[in-house]
Amino acid sequence: MTTATDTTTRPAAEAGPVTVLGLGAMGSAIARTFLDHGHPTTVWNRTAAKAAPLADAGAATAPTATEAVAASPLVVIALLDSAAVEQVLASVDTAITGRTLVNLTSGSPDQARANERWAREHGAAGYLDGKIMGDPPYVGTPNILFPFSGSDTAFAAHETTLRELGTVTYHGEEPGAAAVEFMAQVATSYELLIGYLHTLRLLREEGADLAGFTRRFGDSLTVFPALLTSMAQAVEAGEYGPDLGSLDVQAALMDDLIGHRESVGVEAVRMREVKRLMDRRIADGHGDQGFSSLFELLAAQSAA
Ligand code: FVH
Numbered sequence: 001m002t003t004a005t006d007t008t009t010r011p012a013a014e015a016g017p018v019t020v021l022g023l024g025a026m027g028s029a030i031a032r033t034f035l036d037h038g039h040p041t042t043v044w045n046r047t048a049a050k051a052a053p054l055a056d057a058g059a060a061t062a063p064t065a066t067e068a069v070a071a072s073p074l075v076v077i078a079l080l081d082s083a084a085v086e087q088v089l090a091s092v093d094t095a096i097t098g099r100t101l102v103n104l105t106s107g108s109p110d111q112a113r114a115n116e117r118w119a120r121e122h123g124a125a126g127y128l129d130g131k132i133m134g135d136p137p138y139v140g141t142p143n144i145l146f147p148f149s150g151s152d153t154a155f156a157a158h159e160t161t162l163r164e165l166g167t168v169t170y171h172g173e174e175p176g177a178a179a180v181e182f183m184a185q186v187a188t189s190y191e192l193l194i195g196y197l198h199t200l201r202l203l204r205e206e207g208a209d210l211a212g213f214t215r216r217f218g219d220s221l222t223v224f225p226a227l228l229t230s231m232a233q234a235v236e237a238g239e240y241g242p243d244l245g246s247l248d249v250q251a252a253l254m255d256d257l258i259g260h261r262e263s264v265g266v267e268a269v270r271m272r273e274v275k276r277l278m279d280r281r282i283a284d285g286h287g288d289q290g291f292s293s294l295f296e297l298l299a300a301q302s303a304a
Contacts, residue, residue, distance in 0.1 A: 015039045018161065019072040021065055021088055023050040026104070026132060027078035029139035030165060031059060036140065037164045044068035069095045073125070074158055075102065078132075082107040089118055097123035100154045102162070104130045104146070108183070109176030116150060116175035126154025129175050131182035134166065142167050149177035198266060205264035234292040243290035250291060251278040 015038035020031040023045035031054050034041045042060040043051050044067070051061040062068035069075050069092050079085050085105050089096070101119045103112070112129035119127035127150045134144030144166035148155060155162075155170050162168050171177035196217075203210050227243075234240050244250060254275040261268040277294045286293055 014160070016074065016161070017042065017072040019043070019062075019068045019075045021045075021068060021075065021077045022079040022084075022105070023054065024078065024080065025136040026139070027076075028054060029136040030076060030078055030104070032057060033140035033165055034161075035059060037161075039161070040072075042068050042071035065092050066095045069099060073099055074161065075099050076104060077102070078104045081105065082111040085111075085115065089115070094122055098125050100124065100126045100128070100151075100158060102128045102130055102148075102154075102158070104132055106131065106182070107179060109179040112149070112176045112179045126151035126157075127175060128154050128158070128162075129178050130162070131178050133182065133185060139165055145169070147171055147178040147181040149173070149179075149181075150175045195270070198261070198268075198270075202261055202264060202266045205266060231292045234290075235295045240286070240289040240293035242288065243292050246288050246290065247278050247282050247293065248287040251275065251282060251287075254278060 017040040018034045019042045020027050020034065021044050023031065023043055027043075027045070028050065031041055031043050035054070035057050040060070041054070041058070042062055043054050044062045044065050045051050048061070048063070051059070055061050060071065062071060065088050075096070077085060077088065079088060082105065085103060085107070096119060101115075101124050103115055107115075115129065116127040128148050129150050130146050130148045132144065132146060138144035146162065146166050146168045147170075148162065148168060149171040150173065152170075152173055159168070159170075169181075171181055199213075199217075200210055203213055230243065234243065245253075254271065258268045258271050258275060261271065274294075277297050280297060281287070281289065281293055
């Protein structure tokens with residue numbers, strides 16, 4: 001194993017040793033950030049050549065994941081997926097004993113819970129599950145988000161180091177909580193963005209100004225936080241006022257929206273799905289309620 005060069009930018013006593021397993025775009029950016037903050041940093045990657053730029057920047061390179069883990073009390077993993085995490089952890093085995101394991105690999109809440117069990121059963125000092133919302137160039141800036149969950153003592157012990165990576169939030173001891181947050185944030189964004197792409201297609205077909213619309217729509221998003229809050233309150237209480245108007249009125253508008261999309265050759269399957277839910281709710285006698293009440297139909301067995 002080569003030796004880490006100390007590139008200290010703050011007192012060495014504060015910047016403890018860190019190991020990073022996985023040197024893809026994200027792991028490399030993470031390791032570089034730790035180096036920039038003066039942590040003695042040990043790195044390992046399945047394809048060893050990817051460690052070379054980090055070695056040039058002062059990282060120690062380990063020939064195996066096990067040796068990398070042995071080098072630091074804090075071990076950060078950023079691999080492709082949960083299958084890769086499982087394989088690498090199996091090779092590390094009891095070398096994790098006494099170390100804090102931080103897994104930043106994307107995965108489900110259940111995978112996070114399984115990793116926490118594995119860490120506990122192998123004597124780790126603690127397990128934190130983290131997720132990444134942002135791109136590699138933003139690592140080390142406030143413009144990338146890292147939700148964490150898991151051991152609160154591990155979080156307290158390593159919070160300062162983890163905050164060097166970006167904007168950090170802690171979601172409590174339940175190991176799956178950060179993954180729940182990640183899945184919810186990412187899924188909502190995809191649903192919003194596919195609607196936006198449909199709209200851009202519709203505007204293009206109508207010959208409208210995409211940039212101008214986008215600017216105005218961006219401005220109108222400022223009303224969303226209050227709207228989302230009131231929708232969450234309605235769902236929590238199970239009491240549905242006529243938000244966005246009553247469903248009786250909204251269903252008629254939906255017919256116009258669907259008809260417009262279809263008239264210019266834009267696919268409208270998701271809007272037809274919204275209309276189908278509205279129609280069901282109206283048929284159930286809830287036409288006086290608002291949009292939030294569709295929540296009642298969104299459990300898998302009730303949406304069919
Ligand atoms: N923009 C991004 O990059 C996104 C932002 C949101 C969160 N993701 C998640 O971050 C994890 C790492 O992503 P990444 O961008 O670093 O991914 P790659 O550049 O493709 O690197 C993948 C690394 O995983 C190693 N690897 C893959 N399979 C295995 C395996 N079976 N055993 C050991 N290592 C494995 C791979 O090694 P190699 O191919 O170089 O040998 C890379 O080090 C990810 O969960 C994203 O969802 C990033």
